[in-house]
Amino acid sequence: MLVHGTCHHDCPDSCGWVVTVAVDMSGDPDHPFSRGELCPKVNRFLDRVHSPDRVLHPLRRVGAKGEGRFEQISWDEATTIIAERLRSTIRDNGAESILPFSDAGNQGMLAMSGISARFFHHLGASRLIRALCGPTVGAGVRMTNGSSLGFDPLDLEHSRLILLWGTNTRLTNRHLWPTIETARERGARVVVIDPLRTITADSADEFIQPRAGTDIAMMLAMMHVIITEDRFDREWIGEYTFGFEELAEHLTTWTPERAAEVTGVDAEVIRRLARDYATTRPAAIRTLVGAEHHENGAMFFRTLACLPALTGAWRDRGGGLSRSVGSWQEELIDDAALERPDLLAGRSPRAINMSRLGEALTAADPIVRDLIVWNANPMVTIPNRELVREGLEREDLFCVVHDQFITDTARYADIVLPATTHIESVDVVPAWGHLWLGWNEAAITPLGEAVSNTECFRRIAAAMDLDEPSLFDDDLTLIRDALPTVDIDALRADHHLRVPYPNDGRPWANGGFPTMTGRVEFASDQLEQLGHPRLPDYIPPVEGPAGPLAERFPLQLLTPKHHLRFLNSSYTHLPGHGDREGGPFIEMHRDDAAQRGLDQDSQAEVHNDRGSMSLPVRITDRVRPGTVVIPWGWWADQHPDRRVANSLTNDTLTDWGGGVAFSDTLVEVRPA
Ligand SMILES: Nc1nc2c(c(=O)[nH]1)N[C@H]1C(S)=C(S)[C@@H](COP(=O)(O)OP(=O)(O)OC[C@H]3O[C@@H](n4cnc5c(=O)[nH]c(N)nc54)[C@H](O)[C@@H]3O)O[C@H]1N2
Numbered sequence: 001m002l003v004h005g006t007c008h009h010d011c012p013d014s015c016g017w018v019v020t021v022a023v024d025m026s027g028d029p030d031h032p033f034s035r036g037e038l039c040p041k042v043n044r045f046l047d048r049v050h051s052p053d054r055v056l057h058p059l060r061r062v063g064a065k066g067e068g069r070f071e072q073i074s075w076d077e078a079t080t081i082i083a084e085r086l087r088s089t090i091r092d093n094g095a096e097s098i099l100p101f102s103d104a105g106n107q108g109m110l111a112m113s114g115i116s117a118r119f120f121h122h123l124g125a126s127r128l129i130r131a132l133c134g135p136t137v138g139a140g141v142r143m144t145n146g147s148s149l150g151f152d153p154l155d156l157e158h159s160r161l162i163l164l165w166g167t168n169t170r171l172t173n174r175h176l177w178p179t180i181e182t183a184r185e186r187g188a189r190v191v192v193i194d195p196l197r198t199i200t201a202d203s204a205d206e207f208i209q210p211r212a213g214t215d216i217a218m219m220l221a222m223m224h225v226i227i228t229e230d231r232f233d234r235e236w237i238g239e240y241t242f243g244f245e246e247l248a249e250h251l252t253t254w255t256p257e258r259a260a261e262v263t264g265v266d267a268e269v270i271r272r273l274a275r276d277y278a279t280t281r282p283a284a285i286r287t288l289v290g291a292e293h294h295e296n297g298a299m300f301f302r303t304l305a306c307l308p309a310l311t312g313a314w315r316d317r318g319g320g321l322s323r324s325v326g327s328w329q330e331e332l333i334d335d336a337a338l339e340r341p342d343l344l345a346g347r348s349p350r351a352i353n354m355s356r357l358g359e360a361l362t363a364a365d366p367i368v369r370d371l372i373v374w375n376a377n378p379m380v381t382i383p384n385r386e387l388v389r390e391g392l393e394r395e396d397l398f399c400v401v402h403d404q405f406i407t408d409t410a411r412y413a414d415i416v417l418p419a420t421t422h423i424e425s426v427d428v429v430p431a432w433g434h435l436w437l438g439w440n441e442a443a444i445t446p447l448g449e450a451v452s453n454t455e456c457f458r459r460i461a462a463a464m465d466l467d468e469p470s471l472f473d474d475d476l477t478l479i480r481d482a483l484p485t486v487d488i489d490a491l492r493a494d495h496h497l498r499v500p501y502p503n504d505g506r507p508w509a510n511g512g513f514p515t516m517t518g519r520v521e522f523a524s525d526q527l528e529q530l531g532h533p534r535l536p537d538y539i540p541p542v543e544g545p546a547g548p549l550a551e552r553f554p555l556q557l558l559t560p561k562h563h564l565r566f567l568n569s570s571y572t573h574l575p576g577h578g579d580r581e582g583g584p585f586i587e588m589h590r591d592d593a594a595q596r597g598l599d600q601d602s603q604a605e606v607h608n609d610r611g612s613m614s615l616p617v618r619i620t621d622r623v624r625p626g627t628v629v630i631p632w633g634w635w636a637d638q639h640p641d642r643r644v645a646n647s648l649t650n651d652t653l654t655d656w657g658g659g660v661a662f663s664d665t666l667v668e669v670r671p672a
Pocket residue numbers: 010103104105106111132133289374375376377378380381382383402403404405407419420421422452453559560561567568569570632645646649662
């Protein structure tokens with residue numbers, strides 16, 4: 001029997017798959033975006049499903065927190081323990097002492113939300129600001145355009161100039177690469193702008209390498225050139241933008257020479273890039289998430305969004321800004337029906353930013369007494385992770401983790417609950433890298449006693465004797481309620497559905513920007529009222545080469561996605577994945593290594609005030625001197641000192657949008 005599904009990973013490609021039940025799983029050749037291919041992460045998905053390390057039963061901790069020793073208990077025992085604890089917390093401390101914590105380990109609509117959201121709303125628990133990945137990009141673009149909607153990435157095939165700005169397409173969005181190759185065959189030039197020479201940069205026509213976190217200066221200088229050389233689109237600007245004169249005035253001092261000093265990119269390169277961008281049509285900027293992880297992350301995207309407005313690039317199909325298309329999909333989803341915020345019944349519990357989990361667990365008032373984690377592995381994925389560990393070690397903290405494996409986070413749980421994999425439960429997957437909403441049919445019955453995220457919270461709600469009926473809606477009811485305009489039976493039969501999108505592929509060609517002025521806002525009253533500069537501006541990060549910590553910690557650390565066989569923190573521990581990627585390392589420029597008495601394969605100690613870790617050195621020319629790289633995703637087990645890349649990273653929040661500045665991290669390195 002063949003069963004169709006859609007990959008659930010937090011990955012823009014949301015590939016279609018076909019499971020030949022119990023035997024095989026492969027790409028769905030009829031999927032319009034992934035066209036029959038999966039990827040080196042998910043090609044072995046059945047090995048993950050049937051891994052001997054799967055958690056298949058509820059477990060109770062018997063060792064110390066972090067030790068990873070558990071005993072099997074029944075679902076009844078587990079939910080009774082959880083229910084008693086949550087009830088006593090609500091009675092003694094109030095529901096805000098309960099913190100739900102989840103991310104996008106499974107980005108299915110029901111896996112991400114639904115019963116869990118209703119359950120915590122009903123309790124009045126603390127709310128989680130889930131803004132680690134993407135919302136800052138949207139918040140930045142919205143301050144310029146009033147909307148975060150960009151153009152369909154498949155329309156890049158019409159582009160003649162493609163700037164891949166802070167995105168590693170060949171690694172992170174691999175099924176888009178054929179479209180870029182098609183554009184090239186038709187004459188497009190591809191320019192990669194990244195502080196790292198990635199595999200995407202290796203395949204580009206041109207690679208421009210600014211210092212991390214400095215691109216805004218380059219964008220300002222590009223706009224300076226476009227304006228001073230009279231290469232802007234006067235007519236489009238007149239019709240559809242606000243604040244051009246102010247912007248032009250503000251940019252007079254932003255010469256390419258000034259930007260060159262900040263970015264390290266030659267002034268002539270910036271000048272030529274600006275001219276190419278302004279004179280080639282259609283000109284596309286393609287970006288995803290990576291560049292938001294800076295103190296000025298939202299300003300990066302607010303400034304980036306000014307470029308296509310200046311040149312009128314939005315006029316053309318294949319011109320403008322292309323980013324996550326999640327917002328096109330979200331227009332189909334009735335969040336209120338899915339999450340039922342009305343169950344808060346007038347209460348307004350505090351909101352805790354997920355990137356500050358360490359602080360929340362060690363310093364919040366009222367104290368976090370109970371932490372419920374699903375779809376997430378914060379001990380690997382959250383910055384300033386040693387503070388997260390300190391919090392999880394608290395003897396008075398009660399922690400529940402619902403996952404498929406004993407992750408670094410699950411090791412600290414009092415109760416571990418077994419989670420299904422995506423082929424074991426029904427869901428709908430809203431993609432953020434293409435315009436098809438995917439159906440996911442359960443292909444096999446759940447292994448062992450594993451349950452889906454919705455069923456997990458139905459069971460906890462039942463054990464608490466809650467009588468709110470919507471906490472017990474079944475999955476198909478949830479799906480029908482959340483997608484009121486979608487023909488669910490047709491979606492189920494066809495496996496995917498294209499979401500509404502302008503037929504001519506030019507979403508902003510004729511304006512319609514939903515800002516206060518109804519125009520693209522080069523100058524923003526709203527930002528000014530919020531205490532930010534009203535015009536695009538470059539503000540150097542506090543934890544940057546020009547900041548106060550640079551004397552003690554002179555090297556900028558990047559911790560990017562890098563491994564073909566990893567998807568965030570998932571897979572690193574599975575055979576055929578971590579073992580084939582060889583193990584963690586730090587990449588350094590030869591000069592930085594030599595200055596510190598280090599060479600290829602020397603053991604280095606990397607440290608700052610947040611933590612330290614020991615890693616073998618790889619000499620690389622992928623980075624400029626002054627930048628070092630620790631590829632991210634490895635677990636503590638894979639490091640002799642049980643530290644991970646996020647032991648070092650910065651948990652300062654972004655300027656706005658609620659994201660976090662992982663990539664403004666300073667370190668020093670010495671021989672271990
Ligand atoms: N230093 C550094 N840190 C980063 C990043 C970086 O580039 N550098 N990237 C950041 C980004 S962009 C992101 S999105 C986050 C990702 O952070 P996470 O979303 O936390 O990471 P994942 O590994 O994708 O998934 C977490 C867990 O979800 C579990 N899971 C999968 N399916 C299910 C399910 O159906 N139910 C349940 N209950 N669990 C399930 C997996 O087994 C896994 O343990 O990390 C961020 N952290």
